Amino acid sequence: MSKVDLINQDLVRERGTCEFDIEELTYYLDGDAAATANRRKLEDKVLSTEGLFDKVPEDFLSHKEKYENAVRKAVLFYRALQNALDPNMSDQEKASTTYRSLLPSAVFKEQSPFTLHVAMFIPAILGQANEEQKKYWLPRASKMEIIGTYAQTELGHGTFIRGLETTATYDPKTEEFVLHSPTLSSYKWWPGSLAHTANYCIVMAHLYSQGKSCGIQPFIVQLRDEETHMPLPGIKLGEIGAKLGFNTVNNGFLGFENHRIARDRMLMKNAQIAKDGTFTKSANNKLTYGTMVYVRVVIVNGMANQLARAATIAVRYSAVRRQSELKPGAGEPQIMDYVTQQHKLYIAIASSHAFSLIAKWLSGKYYKVTGDLEKGNTDELPELHATACCLKAVTTLDTTALIERCRLSCGGHGYMLSSNLPQIYGLATAAFTYEGEFTVLMLQTARSLVKAWEQALAGKPLRPTMSYLTEKKQTAKWSNSIDGIIDSFQRVAVGKLESAVASIKKYSKQGMAPEDAWNMSSVRLVAASEAHGRAVMLSTYKSELERTTTSLSEPLRRVLGYLLHLYAVYWTLEKVGDLLLYTSISESDIQQLQDVYEDLLGKVRPNAVGLVDAFDFRDQILNSALGAYDGRVYERLMEEALKSPLNAEPVNQSFHKYLKPFMQGKL
Ligand SMILES: CCC/C=C/C(=O)SCCNC(=O)CCNC(=O)[C@H](O)C(C)(C)COP(=O)([O-])OP(=O)([O-])OC[C@H]1O[C@@H](n2cnc3c(N)ncnc32)[C@H](O)[C@@H]1OP(=O)([O-])[O-]
Ligand SMILES: Cc1cc2nc3c(=O)[nH]c(=O)nc-3n(C[C@H](O)[C@H](O)[C@H](O)COP(=O)(O)OP(=O)(O)OC[C@H]3O[C@@H](n4cnc5c(N)ncnc54)[C@H](O)[C@@H]3O)c2cc1C
Numbered sequence: 001m002s003k004v005d006l007i008n009q010d011l012v013r014e015r016g017t018c019e020f021d022i023e024e025l026t027y028y029l030d031g032d033a034a035a036t037a038n039r040r041k042l043e044d045k046v047l048s049t050e051g052l053f054d055k056v057p058e059d060f061l062s063h064k065e066k067y068e069n070a071v072r073k074a075v076l077f078y079r080a081l082q083n084a085l086d087p088n089m090s091d092q093e094k095a096s097t098t099y100r101s102l103l104p105s106a107v108f109k110e111q112s113p114f115t116l117h118v119a120m121f122i123p124a125i126l127g128q129a130n131e132e133q134k135k136y137w138l139p140r141a142s143k144m145e146i147i148g149t150y151a152q153t154e155l156g157h158g159t160f161i162r163g164l165e166t167t168a169t170y171d172p173k174t175e176e177f178v179l180h181s182p183t184l185s186s187y188k189w190w191p192g193s194l195a196h197t198a199n200y201c202i203v204m205a206h207l208y209s210q211g212k213s214c215g216i217q218p219f220i221v222q223l224r225d226e227e228t229h230m231p232l233p234g235i236k237l238g239e240i241g242a243k244l245g246f247n248t249v250n251n252g253f254l255g256f257e258n259h260r261i262a263r264d265r266m267l268m269k270n271a272q273i274a275k276d277g278t279f280t281k282s283a284n285n286k287l288t289y290g291t292m293v294y295v296r297v298v299i300v301n302g303m304a305n306q307l308a309r310a311a312t313i314a315v316r317y318s319a320v321r322r323q324s325e326l327k328p329g330a331g332e333p334q335i336m337d338y339v340t341q342q343h344k345l346y347i348a349i350a351s352s353h354a355f356s357l358i359a360k361w362l363s364g365k366y367y368k369v370t371g372d373l374e375k376g377n378t379d380e381l382p383e384l385h386a387t388a389c390c391l392k393a394v395t396t397l398d399t400t401a402l403i404e405r406c407r408l409s410c411g412g413h414g415y416m417l418s419s420n421l422p423q424i425y426g427l428a429t430a431a432f433t434y435e436g437e438f439t440v441l442m443l444q445t446a447r448s449l450v451k452a453w454e455q456a457l458a459g460k461p462l463r464p465t466m467s468y469l470t471e472k473k474q475t476a477k478w479s480n481s482i483d484g485i486i487d488s489f490q491r492v493a494v495g496k497l498e499s500a501v502a503s504i505k506k507y508s509k510q511g512m513a514p515e516d517a518w519n520m521s522s523v524r525l526v527a528a529s530e531a532h533g534r535a536v537m538l539s540t541y542k543s544e545l546e547r548t549t550t551s552l553s554e555p556l557r558r559v560l561g562y563l564l565h566l567y568a569v570y571w572t573l574e575k576v577g578d579l580l581l582y583t584s585i586s587e588s589d590i591q592q593l594q595d596v597y598e599d600l601l602g603k604v605r606p607n608a609v610g611l612v613d614a615f616d617f618r619d620q621i622l623n624s625a626l627g628a629y630d631g632r633v634y635e636r637l638m639e640e641a642l643k644s645p646l647n648a649e650p651v652n653q654s655f656h657k658y659l660k661p662f663m664q665g666k667l
Helices: 009-017 022-030 033-047 063-084 091-098 103-107 115-128 131-142 285-320 339-374 381-409 411-415 421-433 438-457 482-509 514-520 522-548 554-574 576-582 587-613 633-642 653-663
Strands: 148-151 167-171 176-180 200-209 212-222 235-239 252-256 259-262
Touching (some): 033 063, 033 103, 115 148, 115 285, 176 212, 212 259, 285 381, 339 381, 339 554, 381 438, 482 522, 514 522, 554 576
Antiparallel strands (some): 167 176, 176 259
16 A cells, blocks of 8 residues: 555545645745755654653653653653754754754653753843853753753742742852742742752842842752752752643742852842842843743744644544535535634634744844843833733733634544643643733733823824824724724724723722722723734734745745735624724624635635645644544544553453442442
8 A cells, every 4th residue: 555545535635625835835934945854854863763752652641650751751852852953053043943843742742841941941041141150051051961940930929020038148258148938938839840850940039138128030049969869958849749731841849948059149140249248230120030021922933833733633633524414415524614613723723824923023023122132222121021921911812712622623532632632722721821921911011001102192102013002093994904904903902092091090080099090990901902912913914924925936825815814804703892892894894704704714725734734743743643644533543542551451450349349239
């Protein structure tokens, strides 16, 4: 039998109806053909490593076994990755080669216990350490001679960083800091790798020197002996327990009992402490929060990738699965022929494209502002913070909802862990909370929006992402074009912001304290932030798509155009209530848009499998019985079921112990 014969025939047909060159889209998503080749080469090398894949699926292991197995694989995986990456590559080239690759997903269904080392420990050193500290710590961290994490959150406080209770009190006599956890609620709680993996850690603690508070500062702290791995004296470590996902990430707790560290262990790029305890504060005290801004930017790209993975599984499955009848006697159709199924799935593909372009745009902004910060210019930091907050919040909201929708769209089989959809959901929904909880981040953006509103009223110029606030005060005539839709979303954001500001004023007038008036108006403020986020996302998706597709072939540009259009119309129909309130949209416009939407679903239909194939996830990375390239769904479901340890024996011992005596009335 040839390879083609082994592929499900429905999928073969679907690939035949695709109107564009799938490989061309893969190149576009990666950057160019060379980037695709590099990524594939890297995946080939790393994934051919012996011992990297489980014989017994992770899902059947106990909590402890899962962790131990994950560490075994993490060691093999990172050594293979280090060996596979060309040592002559710059950090930027390495980043672009691994940017769209979900390599770790091939090995860990619930993430690697080294995630925090790469995602936060190294970035925190890069962003918070001075040159001398970087010179010492970065090589050790990059070679993984030490394994680190980022410990900010405490049992009592995650969101409110100023409320953190861990103290670092400077002792000028010994030139040391004394780290202490004064209460149970001050124990660090959540950091990945912290429990049993990491031996070093960035600790965010409240610094006191010369009897005065010097705010929250970062410290690099050795947690465990480098030889024995025993916790150092004065350090209490443990694991926080089983979670909805992330069970192999080894999230831990950490307490200090007057633990002493040397003065040079405070990361001193932004603020410094002199030998005598004199504190020099940073140019902007929010620079200490820089690692979080970086990670929020990175999360948007992570959401694009995870959503693409879920969409690939659900679309391929929907092409293979046949159920019910559309026309009597015509046989069972592929479930993707149901328009409701297309409605569930194609928005996930479009959103992944949108988030991917938005992530690149946001990342460009981040590096521009970081460059400015190096020169002491903090002017654009507030806009970056406000934009990163709402984009991180809205993309995690949508990704969580859409992955769950993909899972539900697979019916019963989507509930199986072997589909991998529950684990992908577990990863995405964690991002809704970590690195700034959704509502909290939305309220940060609202803070900037309210300020911008006041500036607009005072006739002052606004930052680019908010400049529409001055331009869109009048209700525009409705237009069904994409530009018309973007205008209207901006108009909705203006309307919602106006309502929130009016509410704050109303409550203040009634004599409420500003903070209470803010709190009373906060539901409206979050709504205004979401509307702003959606307006920014829509306009950025359109402008970035136009900017980056000029050299693509006509068929590909056409299909990518369908996705943009579908995204815009989908959200118009979702937010029709807001549009009726704040724009001149009419019932007949809505009916017309519904027709346009159905037409777009039909246009995407022949391209759906091609679109998900172009994400170019190899089967190991999808890790799903439902989503493999060959569509052998039922065979794989059975193969996975047979791996259950319960299937190793025909009669389980519980029969003799419990069932039999119970059924015979002896129990
Ligand atoms: C793989 C998984 C890994 C997971 C890891 C984690 O989760 S790690 C743990 C992750 N944990 C979290 O993510 C915790 C989430 N919590 C937080 O980030 C903060 O505590 C807060 C922002 C909610 C409030 O902070 P606060 O009470 O200190 O601030 P405030 O509200 O009083 O505002 C004061 C001013 O500061 C401004 N500003 C604020 N942040 C930034 C910034 N980053 N940059 C620039 N500016 C910023 C703000 O706009 C305002 O400006 P204005 O209006 O005065 O001109
Ligand atoms: C999987 C996972 C991994 C994590 N990894 C790390 C890590 O490696 N390192 C680390 O330091 N931390 C980590 N965290 C912790 C994470 O950053 C925090 O959980 C997160 O910032 C939210 O804080 P919280 O838990 O205190 O939530 P809370 O702030 O207590 O939120 C509870 C509720 O209160 C609401 N709320 C709180 N404040 C306000 C407000 N001002 N206005 C309105 N509503 C409010 C929230 O909206 C939410 O509904 C991780 C968390 C998870 C889930």
